[in-house]
Amino acid sequence: MSNTCTFCEIRCTIPDGLSGRCGMYTNLDGQIIERYPDSYLIEYPISIETTPFLHFYPRHTFLQVSTIGCNFRCEGCVSELLTQTVSEFSPSLMHKTPDMIVQKAREESCHGIVFAINEPAVSLPSFLRLAKTAREAGLLIGCSTNGYFSRSSFETLIPYLDTVAVGIKGSSDKEYQMCGAQSPEPVFRTIATLIENNIHVEVTVVHEQGNEESLLRICNRIADISEHIPILVMRFIAFGDAELSMEPGILDSEQICDQIRRRSPYAYLFNSPGSSYLDTRCPRCGSVVVHREFYGPMGARVIHQQDNWVCTCGYHVPYTGTWSRTSYQEKGMMGGYRPTRALEVIKAVTTCLGITDAHTSARVWVDFISHNYIDAIHRNILNIETFYEVITHLATITGKDQEGADLIAYIRERTGYISGLVSGLKKPTVLYAMGTPLFVLNEERFENKMVIAAGGEPLNRDLPRQGKPGIMVEPAYINQMDPEVIIISGFLSTPVEDVYAICEEKGIDVQAVRNRRVYVMPPSWDFGNPRWILGLANLANLLHPDEVHIDMEEEADRFYQKFYHIPYADARPNRSFFRPSSEA
Ligand code: SF4
Numbered sequence: 001m002s003n004t005c006t007f008c009e010i011r012c013t014i015p016d017g018l019s020g021r022c023g024m025y026t027n028l029d030g031q032i033i034e035r036y037p038d039s040y041l042i043e044y045p046i047s048i049e050t051t052p053f054l055h056f057y058p059r060h061t062f063l064q065v066s067t068i069g070c071n072f073r074c075e076g077c078v079s080e081l082l083t084q085t086v087s088e089f090s091p092s093l094m095h096k097t098p099d100m101i102v103q104k105a106r107e108e109s110c111h112g113i114v115f116a117i118n119e120p121a122v123s124l125p126s127f128l129r130l131a132k133t134a135r136e137a138g139l140l141i142g143c144s145t146n147g148y149f150s151r152s153s154f155e156t157l158i159p160y161l162d163t164v165a166v167g168i169k170g171s172s173d174k175e176y177q178m179c180g181a182q183s184p185e186p187v188f189r190t191i192a193t194l195i196e197n198n199i200h201v202e203v204t205v206v207h208e209q210g211n212e213e214s215l216l217r218i219c220n221r222i223a224d225i226s227e228h229i230p231i232l233v234m235r236f237i238a239f240g241d242a243e244l245s246m247e248p249g250i251l252d253s254e255q256i257c258d259q260i261r262r263r264s265p266y267a268y269l270f271n272s273p274g275s276s277y278l279d280t281r282c283p284r285c286g287s288v289v290v291h292r293e294f295y296g297p298m299g300a301r302v303i304h305q306q307d308n309w310v311c312t313c314g315y316h317v318p319y320t321g322t323w324s325r326t327s328y329q330e331k332g333m334m335g336g337y338r339p340t341r342a343l344e345v346i347k348a349v350t351t352c353l354g355i356t357d358a359h360t361s362a363r364v365w366v367d368f369i370s371h372n373y374i375d376a377i378h379r380n381i382l383n384i385e386t387f388y389e390v391i392t393h394l395a396t397i398t399g400k401d402q403e404g405a406d407l408i409a410y411i412r413e414r415t416g417y418i419s420g421l422v423s424g425l426k427k428p429t430v431l432y433a434m435g436t437p438l439f440v441l442n443e444e445r446f447e448n449k450m451v452i453a454a455g456g457e458p459l460n461r462d463l464p465r466q467g468k469p470g471i472m473v474e475p476a477y478i479n480q481m482d483p484e485v486i487i488i489s490g491f492l493s494t495p496v497e498d499v500y501a502i503c504e505e506k507g508i509d510v511q512a513v514r515n516r517r518v519y520v521m522p523p524s525w526d527f528g529n530p531r532w533i534l535g536l537a538n539l540a541n542l543l544h545p546d547e548v549h550i551d552m553e554e555e556a557d558r559f560y561q562k563f564y565h566i567p568y569a570d571a572r573p574n575r576s577f578f579r580p581s582s583e584a
Contacts, residue, residue, distance in 0.1 A: 005032045007153045008071045008121040009186040021180065023086035024069040024122040038126050039093035042066040042117065043101060045108040047327040049292065050299040051116050051144060054268060054280070055230045056163045056200050057321035058290070058309075059302050061328040062142070063105040066117035067126070068093065072146055073180040074169060083118050088362030098133035105139055111321075112140025112162065117340075121149050124157070131160035140321075144204075146179075147187035154190060163200040163320065165232070166191055171217035184218075191225060200320040201229055207253045208236035208246045216259060223263035228318055231264050233257055234298060235271040237492055238523060250275055250435055250494040251501060266317075270298055271492055273435030274472060274502075282311035289317045293472040294439055297341065297492075301467065302327060330468070331375070341528065342374050345381055348529035349391055352407050352563040353400040360398065367397050381528050382446050384415065384453060391530070410562065411533045414555075415453065418540045421548050422455025428543050430456040431483035431512070434470060435492050436502050438478070441470040447489060447526050454539035459483050475506045485543060486512040490521035490535070517542075534559055 005012045005020045012020030014027040019035065026035050046064045048057055068090065070083035077083065096104075105113050113134050120127045120143045131141045142163035149157070166187060169175055173183045194201045203222050205215055215233075222229050235253040238244045248256075250272045257277045260267040269277035273294040280290035289311050295301035309317040346368060347361050355361065368374060373393070380386040388408050395404020432447045433440050441447055441460055448458040459481045465471055488499055496518060503513045512518050519542050525535030537555050540548045557568040564571070 001027075001030045003027050003030050003032055006150045007032075007124050008148045009150050010071050010148070010181060011150070022069045022071045022119070022122040024067070034123065034125050036067065036090055036093050036123075038095055038097055038129070039067065039090075040065050040096050040101070041068050041089065041093055043094070043096060043104060044330075045110055045328055046114075046330060047301065048111075048114070049301055049327070050295060050330065051114050051142070051165065052204075052232060052270070052298055052300055053114075053142065053163060053165060053200075053202055054232065054290075054292075054300060055202065055266065055319040056142070057111055057140070057323070058305065058319060059324035059327045060111040060321070061109060061324075062140070063101065063108060063110040063113045064116055065096075065101060065113060065130070066115065067123040068118055069122040070119045070146075071122055071148060071181075072119070072169070075178065085359060085362040088359050089366060092366040098130045101130055102133050102137045102139060105134070106137070110139070112142060114141075114163075115143040116165075117144070119148075120145055121153065124149075124153055128157060128160070131157065135160050142200075145190075147190035148181060149186070149190055151186075151189070154193060158193065158197050158199070161194075161197075161199050163202075164190075164194055165202045165204055166194075167204045167206075168218050168222075169206075170211070171214045171221070175211075175214060188221060191222070191229075195225060202232060203229055204232040204234055206234045206236050207248055207256050209248050209252075210246075212256055215256060219260045219264060219267070227264050228266065229264065230266040230268065231260055233260070233267060233269050235269060235492075237271050237297060244523060249498045251498045253277075268292075268300070270294075270300065272494075273439030273470070273492055274433065275436065280309070280317055282313060282315050282317065284315040285311060285313040287311050287313065289315075293467060294435065294492075295468050299468075303472070342368070342377050345377060345390070345528040346394065348524065348531070349394050349407075350398060352530045353391075353395055353398060353403040355398055355400065364394065364398060382444055382449070384446075384449055387446075387532075388412075407530060407563065410559075411530060414533050415536065418536055418550075419453060421550075422540050422544060425455050425544050425547055427455055427457040428484040429459050429481070430485045430487060430543065431459045431478065431481060432487050432489065434489040435494060436499060437486050437488070437508055437518075438475070438502070438506065439470055439472050440478075441489070442466055445469060445527070446532070447487070450526060450532065450536050450539055451487070451543075454536055454543050456485065456539070456543045475508045478508050479510055482510045484511045484515070484517060486510075486518040487526075487539070487542070488518070488520040489527065490523045490525045491527060493520045493523070496520045530563070531559065 002013050002015045005025050014020045016027050019026045025032050043065050045061050048060050048062050069086045134141050140162040144165040147166040169179050176183050236246050238247045253269050254277050257267050257269050265283040269275050278292040278300050279288045282289050290305040291303045292300045380390045391404050395401050430451045443460050448460050451458040499518050524531050534556050537550045541550050560568040
């Protein structure tokens with residue numbers, strides 16, 4: 001007998017013995033029940049700004065939990081693999097009773113627990129049990145959600161919630177239909193219910209190329225509810241091989257933030273390293289009250305804040321709860337959405353080994369989680385020699401030993417060739433940055449090892465502190481370093497014209513800018529993907545324009561034909577990143 005699931009507004013009709021859209025509920029003899037009750041994929045402490053919440057218990061530590069599955073299907077989703085291959089990921093779920101999670105939160109000195117990364121509506125009975133136990137234990141409870149709860153299911157949760165981040169996908173039915181839903185109205189109803197119940201609310205929206213009008217309509221509706229609701233603007237990132245043309249430049253996203261801030265002063269820009277639009281400015285005098293920097297995809301970190309968020313002019317910037325003077329230090333690839341980067345690394349390598357189906361990739365991911373190999377990945381992708389260990393490990397567990405050996409042999413051969421070309425050449429000084437030159441990468445990063453291998457001298461040394469994956473610096477700091485070349489990472493990048501515009505606006509006057517030697521790497525050519533070998537060849541060209549003349553079209557085509565079985569011309573990004581061979 002079929003039954004209708006009412007946990008969310010998708011309202012799946014589920015035949016007996018089968019599952020609904022999210023894959024997390026099944027119809028058992030007419031009853032809709034959870035398939036994996038009290039089962040979690042992730043359970044680790046985080047600083048609250050990585051969830052992210054910016055105006056809720058600033059800098060405090062929370063225990064982040066997630067399950068798997070989602071009721072939406074959105075293009076370019078950062079957690080796509082975790083949410084859409086539920087059966088394959090289910091073996092990696094850990095059975096955790098609410099008491100066990102609360103105990104863990106206490107052991108880690110957490111202020112509360114947040115359900116994030118995937119959608120809590122798909123694990124509502126478990127989340128509800130956890131929320132009740134946490135409340136009884138005096139812990140705070142929050143979640144990130146797309147807000148598509150049914151009215152009845154959300155009412156059961158409301159008494160236990162302290163904070164909610166609602167991700168809004170668009171302002172029209174059409175945009176919601178693209179995610180497999182019907183309309184934004186249930187989401188606005190969820191937000192209104194939260195406000196009526198005095199629950200802290202933050203809203204996340206995505207800025208992608210061409211959705212500006214819709215984005216501003218959403219923000220106007222939010223401002224109509226309350227101009228004090230923080231609006232977290234996520235600049236669209238072309239994860240994996242997603243369409244790069246959807247990714248707006250950082251300056252474009254900053255302009256959108258300016259427009260939103262005309263009504264909502266607490267609008268922030270994420271996924272834009274080096275942008276000052278993560279700072280909280282005083283609505284009265286414009287001074288910076290809270291200074292933050294990029295801290296991984298969808299993440300932020302407080303670097304400095306005025307006591308109690310009181311501006312020097314006396315204005316009290318609103319926030320909920322208390323603020324902490326220090327932040328939790330997440331390990332390796334943990335915290336917020338960072339584990340999804342590890343997933344991307346695994347996917348990138350296994351694709352080169354000829355594994356293209358999501359199911360096998362999910363099985364590999366399960367193996368990594370069960371053997372606690374995420375930390376090892378993080379360590380091994382920081383050096384050229386240890387990157388080979390990642391390839392070997394993945395080749396072994398997928399039975400692709402020969403393909404792994406071929407990939408390693410190919411990369412070793414090209415590395416040796418490039419090292420021969422640059423040997424003995426003068427080493428130009430190079431600053432490796434992400435997003436804008438104002439966000440410089442940590443010395444330990446792979447990108448700096450590539451600079452050395454390509455015959456350059458990395459300047460990312462002796463930084464005043466460490467960030468993830470780097471730190472924000474002042475223009476004067478870059479001027480003092482005076483790099484001959486600036487390379488902008490292929491991840492979270494922005495068009496090179498934007499970089500020059502930012503340099504001019506910020507007064508960055510260095511050799512690299514004067515001599516037009518600022519370059520943006522192609523996506524996935526400099527970190528966590530075997531395509532770094534193309535990035536290395538590209539770097540050798542860029543650092544030694546008079547001596548090294550590798551034909552990058554030919555180089556890329558050889559790699560693509562061998563490991564993806566397609567011509568490079570079919571996959572080339574729609575932006576030009578490297579020096580055309582005609583200039584060689
Ligand atoms: S929670 Fe899952 S099964 Fe239930 S209605 Fe929503 S998508 Fe369908």
